[in-house]
Amino acid sequence: MKTLKMPGRNLSVIDSADVAVIGGGPSGFSAAIAVAREGSSVYIIEKNGYCGGVAAMGLPIQGFDDVEGNPLVRGIAWELYRRLVEAGGALKELVPCRLHNPYAIIDPHICKLVMEEMLKEAGVRVWNHTTFLHTLREPDAHGEIFVKNLVVGGKGGLYACKAERIIDASGDGDAAADAGAQYTIGRGPDGLTQSATLNFRLSGIDFNTLGAAVHENFSGLFDTHDMINREAIFRSEPHIMVGLRNLISEAKLHSDMDIPCDYISYITGINPGTVCINMVHVHHVSGHTLQGLSTAEALGKAQINLLVQFFREWVPGFSQAYLSDISPHIGIRETRHIMGEYTLTGDDIRSGSFPNDTIALGGYPIDIHHPEKGDVTLERVPPYGIPFRTMVPKRVRNMLVTGRAFSADHIALASSRLMATCMALGQAAGVASHFAAADKSGIEHTYTVETIQNTLESRGAVIRR
Ligand SMILES: Cc1cc2nc3c(=O)[nH]c(=O)nc-3n(C[C@H](O)[C@H](O)[C@H](O)COP(=O)(O)OP(=O)(O)OC[C@H]3O[C@@H](n4cnc5c(N)ncnc54)[C@H](O)[C@@H]3O)c2cc1C
The missing domain is CATH 3.50.50.60 (FAD/NAD(P)-binding domain)
Known part of the structure; x- marks a missing residue:
C-alpha cells in the first residue's frame, strides 16, 4: 500500500x-x-x-x-x-x-x-x-x-x-x-471469524399460512429445529425460526438461487406481520479494517434481493412480503x-x-x-x-x-x-x-x-x- x-x-x-x-x-x-x-x-x-x-x-x-x-x-x-x-x-x-x-x-x-x-x-x-x-x-x-x-x-x-x-x-x-x-x-491459527450478516426486515407476512404449513409437515419440507418452540409458530405467536432446511435444499435443487444460508433464520418483530431476517452470510470478512468492512457491505447488500425473492416464491405466508428496512450497516460478529x-x-x-x-x-x-x-x-x-x-x-x-x-x-x-x-x-x-x-x-x-x-x-x- x-x-x-x-x-x-x-x-x-x-x-x-x-x-x-x-x-x-x-x-x-x-x-x-x-x-x-x-x-x-x-x-x-x-x-x-x-x-x-x-x-x-x-x-x-x-x-x-x-x-x-x-x-x-x-x-x-x-x-x-x-x-x-x-x-x-x-x-x-x-x-x-x-x-x-x-x-x-x-x-x-x-x-x-x-x-x-x-x-x-x-x-x-x-x-x-x-x-x-x-x-x-x-x-x-x-x-x-x-x-x-x-x-x-x-x-x-x-x-x-x-x-x-x-x-x-x-x-x-x-x-x-x-x-x-x-x-x-x-x-x-487461521484467524477466521464468524460470518458477518446484513440484517433486513420483511413485512406483510401471513403467519397463519406459515403456521399451518409447518403444522402439517414439520417432519418433511417444513422441518424446524427440535429445540425451537414449534407451538408458537403454529399459533402465530412471537418466535425465532431456525429450520426449513429441507425447503432450502429443494429451492436450491429446483432453481438457480444461490441461497447463502442452509436454514431459515428470522425473528418476529413487535409490529404485526414483520420479521428480521438473519440469513445474509458474508465470509472471510476483516470487520476491523476499512477495506474489509466496505467489501462486506457490498457483498451483504448483494444477497438481499435474492433472499427477498426466495421468501416470496418459496416460503408459505411470505408471498406478499416486502422489504421494510435494512440495517444501517453490516453486523460483525x-x-x-x-x-x-x-x-x-x-x-x-x-x-x-x-x-x-x-x-x-x-x-x-x-x-x-x-x-x-x-x-x-x-x-x-x-x-x-x-x-x-x-x-x-x-x-x-x-x-x-x-x-x-x-x-x-x-x-x-x-x-x-x-x-x-x-x-x-x-x-x-x-x-x-x-x-x-x-x-x-x-x-x-x-x-x-x-x-x-x-x-x-x-x-x-x-x-x-
Ligand atoms: C448479525 C448479528 C446478529 C446478532 N444477533 C444477536 C441477537 O439476536 N441477540 C443478541 O443479544 N446479540 C446478537 N448479536 C451479538 C451482539 O449484538 C453483539 O455482540 C453486541 O452488540 C456487542 O456489543 P458491543 O457494544 O460490544 O458492540 P456493538 O454492538 O458492535 O457496538 C459498538 C459500537 O461502537 C461504535 N464504534 C465502533 N468503532 C468505532 C470507532 N472507531 N469510533 C467510534 N465508534 C465506533 C459502533 O458504531 C457501535 O455503535 C448479533 C451480532 C451480529 C453481528
Missing part, C-alpha cells in the same frame, strides 16, 4: 472528562451510564448518528436469563428492557426458548430513542458522527502505556479529546489495539480479541466456572455462525462467571475493554457476545473506571474488585449464583 506523510497540525480539543467511552453500542451505552451515575464525568465517541450498535438492527436482546428462566443479567440492561416495554418498544415478557434461552423482542428504532433518553438523563455527553482514530500514548519507564489523549475524526476533519480513563467499547478493540495491546483475531490479564476460554464456560473476580454472568449457548459455511452451531453451556481481568488489557494501564472485544477465545466469545452480557460487562467497566478515575492511582484491577462487585450488586446487577 502506498503511504503519504501528513504534516504536523494542531487539533482542537472538543471534550475532556474523567472517562471517555469509545463506541455507544450496548456495552458502551451501559458503561457510560454506570460512570455517570457513580458521579464521574463521561462522554461517548460514536461513529454513527445514534447509539445502539447492534441493538439498533432489529435483533432480540439475548442473555438475560438462563434456559430455566433464572436471571443472569439485570442492572442497566434490564432497566433498558423495562424502559423499552414502557415506551412500546419491546414485548412485555421475555419469550421462552429452549434453544436460545429467553429473549426480549425489541423495536430497533424505539431502542435508539430510549437509549438516547437514558444517556441524557444520566448526564452522558454523546459525540455522534465522531470516529475514534488514534490514541496519543505515553509509555512509562516500565513500558506500560497510559492513554490520555484521543484523536477523533468527523465532519470538519480531525479533533482531539482528553480523559483520565478510557473504556474501549468499539466492539473491535480499536483503541486498545492502537494503544499497543496485543490481540488475536477470530478462531486462532467477531474481529479482535484483545488479550487481557485473563482470557475466558471455551473450557471455562463449558465447566461453568465462577472465578473470584466475577463481575458478570453468561450462560447463553455457544452460537457460532460458521466462518466458511452458511450454517450455525449451537451448544448449550451452564451459567458461568466472567472475571474482571478479562476486561483489563495487558500493558495498557488506564483502559478497560468491554463488550465484544474483551479477552475471550473464539468459543467463549460465541456465548458471551450477546447483547445483555455485553451490557453487564459494560456496567462493570463503567463502575471500575469511575473508581479508578476518582482514585487517580491508575492501578485499578487488584484491590478494587470487591468494591466493584459490591457496587454492582447494590445497583441491581447479578454477579453470583
Whole structure:
C-alpha cells in the first residue's frame, strides 16, 4: 500500500472528562451510564448518528436469563428492557426458548430513542458522527502505556479529546489495539471469524399460512429445529425460526438461487406481520479494517434481493412480503480479541466456572455462525462467571475493554457476545473506571474488585449464583 506523510497540525480539543467511552453500542451505552451515575464525568465517541450498535438492527436482546428462566443479567440492561416495554418498544415478557434461552423482542428504532433518553438523563455527553482514530500514548519507564489523549475524526476533519480513563467499547478493540495491546483475531491459527450478516426486515407476512404449513409437515419440507418452540409458530405467536432446511435444499435443487444460508433464520418483530431476517452470510470478512468492512457491505447488500425473492416464491405466508428496512450497516460478529490479564476460554464456560473476580454472568449457548459455511452451531453451556481481568488489557494501564472485544477465545466469545452480557460487562467497566478515575492511582484491577462487585450488586446487577 502506498503511504503519504501528513504534516504536523494542531487539533482542537472538543471534550475532556474523567472517562471517555469509545463506541455507544450496548456495552458502551451501559458503561457510560454506570460512570455517570457513580458521579464521574463521561462522554461517548460514536461513529454513527445514534447509539445502539447492534441493538439498533432489529435483533432480540439475548442473555438475560438462563434456559430455566433464572436471571443472569439485570442492572442497566434490564432497566433498558423495562424502559423499552414502557415506551412500546419491546414485548412485555421475555419469550421462552429452549434453544436460545429467553429473549426480549425489541423495536430497533424505539431502542435508539430510549437509549438516547437514558444517556441524557444520566448526564452522558454523546459525540455522534465522531470516529475514534488514534490514541496519543505515553509509555512509562516500565513500558506500560497510559492513554490520555484521543484523536477523533468527523465532519470538519480531525479533533482531539482528553480523559483520565478510557473504556474501549468499539466492539473491535480499536483503541486498545492502537494503544499497543496485543490481540488475536477470530478462531486462532487461521484467524477466521464468524460470518458477518446484513440484517433486513420483511413485512406483510401471513403467519397463519406459515403456521399451518409447518403444522402439517414439520417432519418433511417444513422441518424446524427440535429445540425451537414449534407451538408458537403454529399459533402465530412471537418466535425465532431456525429450520426449513429441507425447503432450502429443494429451492436450491429446483432453481438457480444461490441461497447463502442452509436454514431459515428470522425473528418476529413487535409490529404485526414483520420479521428480521438473519440469513445474509458474508465470509472471510476483516470487520476491523476499512477495506474489509466496505467489501462486506457490498457483498451483504448483494444477497438481499435474492433472499427477498426466495421468501416470496418459496416460503408459505411470505408471498406478499416486502422489504421494510435494512440495517444501517453490516453486523460483525467477531474481529479482535484483545488479550487481557485473563482470557475466558471455551473450557471455562463449558465447566461453568465462577472465578473470584466475577463481575458478570453468561450462560447463553455457544452460537457460532460458521466462518466458511452458511450454517450455525449451537451448544448449550451452564451459567458461568466472567472475571474482571478479562476486561483489563495487558500493558495498557488506564483502559478497560468491554463488550465484544474483551479477552475471550473464539468459543467463549460465541456465548458471551450477546447483547445483555455485553451490557453487564459494560456496567462493570463503567463502575471500575469511575473508581479508578476518582482514585487517580491508575492501578485499578487488584484491590478494587470487591468494591466493584459490591457496587454492582447494590445497583441491581447479578454477579453470583
Ligand atoms: C448479525 C448479528 C446478529 C446478532 N444477533 C444477536 C441477537 O439476536 N441477540 C443478541 O443479544 N446479540 C446478537 N448479536 C451479538 C451482539 O449484538 C453483539 O455482540 C453486541 O452488540 C456487542 O456489543 P458491543 O457494544 O460490544 O458492540 P456493538 O454492538 O458492535 O457496538 C459498538 C459500537 O461502537 C461504535 N464504534 C465502533 N468503532 C468505532 C470507532 N472507531 N469510533 C467510534 N465508534 C465506533 C459502533 O458504531 C457501535 O455503535 C448479533 C451480532 C451480529 C453481528
